[in-house]
Amino acid sequence: MNLGYDKPLYLLAFDHRGSFERDLFNSSTPISDEVHARIVDAKEVIYEAFALALTRGVSADAAGILVDEQYGAGVARKARGAGNVLAMPVEKSGQAEFDFEFADDFGSHIEEFDPTFAKVLVRYNPDGDAALNARQAERLSRLSNWLHGRDRRFLFELLVPATTGQLSAAGGDQRRYDREIRPDLVVRVIEAMQDRGVEPDIWKIEGLDSAAACSQVVIAARRDGRDGVCCIVLGRGADEAQVVEWLGIAASVPGFDGFAIGRTLWEEPLIDLITGKVDRGAAVTTIADRYIEAVEGFTA
16 A cells, blocks of 8 residues: 555544543543443534535545544444544543553554544654653554554644743744744654654644645655655634634645544534533534535635
8 A cells, every 4th residue: 555645535523532521521530321421422413414414515535534432433333334434543532642542452443443544643842852752753653564564544643732942932822833833843743753664644734824834744744755645634623713714725735635623613513412502403414514614615
């Protein structure tokens, strides 16, 4: 299998675990059976919205879902049975340091669900803790080798949290850090990962504020003959207007071929459903509408 991916990819992302527990159901571990069942059902609502969007014209070849095993195993099996593009996380939820959700048994879980993509979320700043970075790179290289040795695709979600010094250099302004400092750091992380043998097929990147920054990220992702590798935009829970802006910028740059957006699309409708403001059908329709709008925003 050649490195990379040659289709657009519009992922409806709901692999969140800790944030579902905490933010939607005000719970913490240990999670009760009742809350567990309610989270499972909330993820069913999102999948129903995805299925509705497909009936309303979103391309099945490009559309996909990103869902976890803990609360979304049933959804994942439905998606594979329906032939949907499916991405599933490998990482433990809510940790600052990447590690495997199922330790050395990660491979058997990937094989059981057979996702289109195995996905990792990684927080990595090249100017951060060197020992932490080295531990993460070693685990990620192991995963990359395992996946590509079995002709499986690798989706890498990269977050680059600011160090104290970097945020200070941006005057304490997160948005200024995102505009002025983070793009170069993203390029450095991609190159560092590649040098350590970490070879994603797709890089999932926090929204960038200029086409020039997007272009530099694509150049890094495709350096040294990695011509099929592409990038997609992640929503980062930003408000809808900000996400639409990021999508428009990325869509103008060859090599940015889609998105993975989650909370921006489903958090408010789910809260309204949970609190009784709307019924299930209305929540499903709203999530589907927002997903369709994101697809149209990228393809316009």
